[in-house]
Amino acid sequence: MKILGLAGSLRAGSHSSRLLDAAGAALPAGAELDVWEGLRDLPAYDQDLEAMETPEPVAALREAIRQADALVIVTPEYNASVPGALKNAIDWASRPRATTALQSKPVAVLSHSPGQFGGLWAAEDLKRILKITGARPLEASVSVPQIDAALPDGATALTDPDLQGALEAVLEELTDLRVLAQAA
Template sequence: MTDTTNTRVAVLVGSLRADSLNRKIAEILRDEAPEGVEVDIIDGLDLLPFYNEDIDSGAVPAPATALRARVAAADRVLAVTPEYNGTMPAVLNNAIDWLSRPYGAGAIVGKPFGVVGATPTPYGGKWAHADTARSAGIAGAVVIEDVTVSQPAIEVDPTTDPEVRAKLLGALTTLVEYRPEASAA
């Protein structure tokens, strides 16, 4: 196991609902993170205006500035998201748009990135997770494919099932332990 001391993971939750399954998953990951790992669930994504280059110059909106600062201070980024109509929720897409700017130097550039989540569908959010990973990769993040967990929540409660919880925590550990030099070998 790699030393994870003082590793900070910024978490973007794709659901705004206070009682959402994916928020609960993010909270479990925060509460059960390996020793030395701080999981920072970033709230306020609903306060971000839709990305518009006209307002991303000069006085950048405070919610966007705060989001960028918290993600820039993190070592890793994890999206925990459901699937809405076969794709990622607009709030998550908008957050990634804000994090991608300025082009080539956004807060997400070069950050190891993973995506997990659960939906009450047979596919567990696969399409949303693939879209999120693709968008984050285009924005400059280093997408770690081994971190993706798309969990169906039809016959199992991901918040209480020991196997699912282990899979989600394993994904967090894989993200934290990722080292670029290890992937180049």
């Protein structure tokens, strides 16, 4: 089972990438995480550009989504929502609407923040955006507060057993064959 992972931060060594790695380590047996690294290569979405030849990084993103059984997206919170670079990737992937690679794709949404709310607003916005595209974000998402302590440097799992359990439960649901069957 192929799971495509997207981290919504461009920063080297970001908390988003580290949380995505922790999600990869927490996947049930038989599921493998393939991390998509092309976020910074995408041009800004432009309908004129879309009408021309598809930019290579956009084609690569769409193909990676198409090949995946499901997605895990980790978002930081920027000004109470998702970062522009992540929204840009979703905008490209959502087009053309009739044949979007995102259609019916199950998505687990994870968020984090240095503060006490764990980027909850970004997670809620991301689920709303994904629903509009035709993707199927799971209702259950995981928002990790105080990310520095929750996932210290070098850690491969969340320090809070309840949060780690919530992460494992969401990934279990994402890879449930019944969930995937609805996506087919």
